[in-house]
Amino acid sequence: MMLMMKNHPFHLVDYSPWPILGAFSTMILVSGSIMMFNFYNNNLFFLGLTLILLIMFQWWRDIIRESTFQGLHTKIVVNGLRWGMILFIISEIFFFTSFFWAFFHSSLSPSIEIGGLWPPKGIIPFNPMNIPLMNTLILISSGFSITWAHHSLMNNKKTETIFSLTITVLLGILFSLLQLYEYMEAPFTMADSIYGSTFFMATGFHGIHVLIGSTFIMINLLRLNFNHFSKNRHFGFEASTWYWHFVDVIWLFLYISIYWWGS
Numbered sequence: 001m002m003l004m005m006k007n008h009p010f011h012l013v014d015y016s017p018w019p020i021l022g023a024f025s026t027m028i029l030v031s032g033s034i035m036m037f038n039f040y041n042n043n044l045f046f047l048g049l050t051l052i053l054l055i056m057f058q059w060w061r062d063i064i065r066e067s068t069f070q071g072l073h074t075k076i077v078v079n080g081l082r083w084g085m086i087l088f089i090i091s092e093i094f095f096f097t098s099f100f101w102a103f104f105h106s107s108l109s110p111s112i113e114i115g116g117l118w119p120p121k122g123i124i125p126f127n128p129m130n131i132p133l134m135n136t137l138i139l140i141s142s143g144f145s146i147t148w149a150h151h152s153l154m155n156n157k158k159t160e161t162i163f164s165l166t167i168t169v170l171l172g173i174l175f176s177l178l179q180l181y182e183y184m185e186a187p188f189t190m191a192d193s194i195y196g197s198t199f200f201m202a203t204g205f206h207g208i209h210v211l212i213g214s215t216f217i218m219i220n221l222l223r224l225n226f227n228h229f230s231k232n233r234h235f236g237f238e239a240s241t242w243y244w245h246f247v248d249v250i251w252l253f254l255y256i257s258i259y260w261w262g263s
Contacts, residue, residue, distance in 0.1 A: 009074040011066070018059040025051035060219065067236070068228045078235050085239045089246050092209075096250055099202040100257065106194045107262055114193050118262070123195050124187040125263035131182045132259040135175050136251065142171035143248040146217070150241050154231050158224070165221045168244070172214035179207050199258060206250055213247050216240040 029048030036042045067073040073081070107118045114120040126132055145167040152160035183200075190200040220237045223229060229237050 009076045011072045011074070011077045013066075016059070016062065018055050018062070022052065022055045022059070025055055064223065064228065068223075073235075078233075081235055081239070085242060089242060092246065096202070096205070096253075099198060099205070100253065102194075103198040103202065103258060103262065106198065114195075119195050120193045123192060125195075126182065126186075126259060128255070128259040128263055131178050132255055135178050136255050138171050138175045138178070139248050139251050142168045142175075143245060145171065146241050146244050150238070153224075153229060153234055153237060156231050162221065162224055165217060165224065169214055169217050169221060172210055172217065172244075176207060176210055176214070179203070179210075202254055202258060206247070206254055209247050209250070213240070213244050216243060 025048055027048075028044060029052060032042070032045030032048045036045045106114075110116050110118045110120070119125050145164045149161050149164035149168065152158075152164060188196050188199075190196045217240050220229075220240050223236065
């Protein structure tokens with residue numbers, strides 16, 4: 001009845017508790033992070049993380065219901081979502097630009113405080129031919145597999161889509177595990193001059209984006225099994241593909257500049 005009464009193609013969302021609850025949960029998570037780093041008390045951190053995961057599940061459930069079962073995502077709405085995703089990725093590009101700016105500012109003209117050297121004296125950088133190269137090959141391979149999944153979906157090949165998307169998820173998880181191992185074996189820390197700060201800020205935030213992208217793709221893999229996508233209507237899947245390609249490209253810049261050239 002509500003759909004019959006509408007005289008416009010836009011989606012006016014219903015009142016939802018998730019934005020405000022999500023904001024408070026994020027505040028709890030950040031406060032818990034400070035307590036965990038400074039006082040080694042992780043109770044508040046895990047409370048905030050649990051609340052955010054619960055809100056994510058329910059908020060995404062509502063959006064999936066609106067788009068898939070209620071038909072509220074018309075062509076105009078989807079077009080707005082496309083532009084929103086494009087602008088979001090552009091904002092992420094500028095986000096990482098700040099890290100690259102800090103890195104090149106310090107490396108191209110190292111100050112006297114770090115001995116006029118880059119890397120600074122006492123810093124042993126990672127060998128770019130070891131784990132960093134392996135992770136580069138993994139992410140490039142995942143870019144091919146998610147492109148394969150996208151084309152399979154557009155050709156109504158569901159089995160191929162699920163198979164290639166599963167490969168993408170596994171490659172994303174493998175990347176995160178290798179990066180975790182690299183961090184555990186790192187010969188320097190974030191407190192070791194500007195090199196440690198820029199290295200862990202840039203690669204660490206990229207690692208968080210890989211985890212977000214892997215989650216994004218896993219949700220789409222579940223939706224694919226429930227037949228939520230067709231060859232003509234699959235923007236959620238398409239958005240995850242764009243995001244993953246963005247993650248791939250940023251890693252290539254990180255590998256070339258920080259791991260290879262910066263070492």
